[in-house]
Amino acid sequence: MRCSPNVEIKIGVLALQGDVSEHICAFERALDNIDNINNFEVFGLKKPEEIESCNAIAIPGGESTTISRLIDKNNLRSPIKAFKGGIFATCAGMVLSASKIIDDNDVKPLSIMDLEVKRNAFGRQKDSFESTIAIHGLAEPFRAIFIRAPVAVSAGPGVRIIGRLESGIVAAVQDKNMALAFHPELGNDLRLHELFIKNLLNF
Amino acid sequence: MKLEELRFGTELIKRGFASMQKGGVIMDVVNAEQAVIAEEAGAVAVMALERVPADIRKAGGVARMADTAIIEEIIDAVTIPVMGKARIGHFVEARMLEAIGVDMIDESEVLTPADEEFHIDKKEFTVPFVCGARNLGEACRRIAEGAAMIRTKGEAGTGNVVEAVRHMRSITGEIRMIQGMTSQETAAYARSIEAPVEIVMECAELGRLPVVNFSAGGIATPADAALMMQLGADGVFVGSGIFKSEKPAVMASAIVQAVDHYTDAKVLAEVSRGLGDAMPGLDIHLLREDEVLSKRGN
Numbered sequence: 001m002r003c004s005p006n007v008e009i010k011i012g013v014l015a016l017q018g019d020v021s022e023h024i025c026a027f028e029r030a031l032d033n034i035d036n037i038n039n040f041e042v043f044g045l046k047k048p049e050e051i052e053s054c055n056a057i058a059i060p061g062g063e064s065t066t067i068s069r070l071i072d073k074n075n076l077r078s079p080i081k082a083f084k085g086g087i088f089a090t091c092a093g094m095v096l097s098a099s100k101i102i103d104d105n106d107v108k109p110l111s112i113m114d115l116e117v118k119r120n121a122f123g124r125q126k127d128s129f130e131s132t133i134a135i136h137g138l139a140e141p142f143r144a145i146f147i148r149a150p151v152a153v154s155a156g157p158g159v160r161i162i163g164r165l166e167s168g169i170v171a172a173v174q175d176k177n178m179a180l181a182f183h184p185e186l187g188n189d190l191r192l193h194e195l196f197i198k199n200l201l202n203f
Numbered sequence: 204m205k206l207e208e209l210r211f212g213t214e215l216i217k218r219g220f221a222s223m224q225k226g227g228v229i230m231d232v233v234n235a236e237q238a239v240i241a242e243e244a245g246a247v248a249v250m251a252l253e254r255v256p257a258d259i260r261k262a263g264g265v266a267r268m269a270d271t272a273i274i275e276e277i278i279d280a281v282t283i284p285v286m287g288k289a290r291i292g293h294f295v296e297a298r299m300l301e302a303i304g305v306d307m308i309d310e311s312e313v314l315t316p317a318d319e320e321f322h323i324d325k326k327e328f329t330v331p332f333v334c335g336a337r338n339l340g341e342a343c344r345r346i347a348e349g350a351a352m353i354r355t356k357g358e359a360g361t362g363n364v365v366e367a368v369r370h371m372r373s374i375t376g377e378i379r380m381i382q383g384m385t386s387q388e389t390a391a392y393a394r395s396i397e398a399p400v401e402i403v404m405e406c407a408e409l410g411r412l413p414v415v416n417f418s419a420g421g422i423a424t425p426a427d428a429a430l431m432m433q434l435g436a437d438g439v440f441v442g443s444g445i446f447k448s449e450k451p452a453v454m455a456s457a458i459v460q461a462v463d464h465y466t467d468a469k470v471l472a473e474v475s476r477g478l479g480d481a482m483p484g485l486d487i488h489l490l491r492e493d494e495v496l497s498k499r500g501n
Contacts, residue, residue: 017226061223063247063283125306126329128216132208147219186219
């Protein structure tokens with residue numbers, strides 16, 4: 001492990017629609033937990049010019065059709081695609097970060113990760129569930145909250161699959177990016193946020 | 204995956220669903236065609252109805268849950284969540300909505316109440332509920348019954364935002380007031396508004412309701428939507444305001460952008476240009492006592 005004191009980090013949570021404040025709060029708590037990070041800022045990102053100074057961007061849960069449309073309305077598509085930092089995407093964020101979406105023309109994917117994703121893979125809201133799943137890289141299982149969740153049905157060679165259910169891939173890492181079909185930001189377990197940050201900073 | 208680890212319809216899942224709607228616009232629709240227009244405009248969900256509230260007012264008589272054929276047609280037409288309205292206290296209508304796959308149930312004063320004493324026991328359901336409230340007491344009582352989301356009632360079908368403003372200011376104002384109280388005073392206040400003490404205490408601690416709080420009832424323009432967001436709403440329901448306006452698709456898209464940029468007056472002015480006529484409005488003071496929907500279900 002590399003020890004680099006006085007690391008500064010800035011994370012922008014895409015603040016167009018969805019559970020933005022939960023993401024901001026979860027990242028603030030996770031950054032507080034990590035040694036060697038002395039200075040951090042987590043903020044709601046709305047404008048293209050705010051992207052450049054970020055180390056990472058979070059694409060929150062919400063309605064992927066709405067967020068996709070607002071990404072275009074706010075001229076955020078090209079700057080997000082060109083972004084070189086890490087992207088942390090949950091649920092709707094996972095759909096948006098995919099390279100392909102099955103049977104769907106309402107959401108335009110950003111092709112951040114080489115994943116083929118199916119929206120609402122488990123059914124309607126009454127089929128939403130909590131489950132304990134194993135995640136590669138975490139010593140203990142993770143209590144995951146799936147809300148009208150997607151799954152990835154296939155992944156490219158550069159993708160490391162770190163979590164799976166019978167219906168498909170629910171957690172994946174590619175370079176500095178992480179996509180999750182569930183919502184760690186809604187719970188108190190921040191190990192996936194910490195994993196993402198450590199991977200981002202090469203700790 | 205071990206089966207005993209699987210759980211459905213927990214409070215976290217229900218409230219989590221509501222959190223995913225934040226910063227969004229939920230639009231009333233009466234058929235598949237309107238639902239598609241709403242989805243394309245950027246709605247986070249649609250409310251499937253037989254009539255929008257303005258037409259419910261005109262029709263009079265007893266307003267009930269919509270025909271399930273209409274709701275199913277709308278469910279098949281869009282990929283965003285579909286909500287449906289059940290009468291206050293009518294748990295059978297609610298069970299039917301849950302059975303056909305509605306994603307959230309609105310136990311709504313816009314329909315004629317089926318029970319003047321009890322609301323639906325919402326904790327018994329897998330599907331989450333949203334309920335109306337005019338003040339902190341009502342909001343806390345609904346949360347205690349299991350509502351995963353609150354919407355301030357406003358006065359539906361009027362195109363007049365004045366009641367929506369009154370109800371939102373009441374809830375946020377009461378929360379600011381209890382934040383300055385000792386725990387003894389908060390408990391006494393909770394008793395005076397007939398609300399469970401522990402939920403009122405939680406509001407004081409959080410500085411807000413413990414569930415997502417949308418605004419509803421009278422929002423007719425992008426400016427109205429932005430006003431409610433600035434007053435503390437997490438998002439808005441627009442009922443008659445979209446499909447009773449002159450250009451529904453344009454109005455729907457403008458309201459979505461207004462909610463996204465609710466503090467940016469320049470953007471609000473830009474999206475409000477050339478929208479055509481908003482829905483015709485009603486003066487609240489001219490309504491008869493029995494025409495005031497927000498007084499239903501305390």
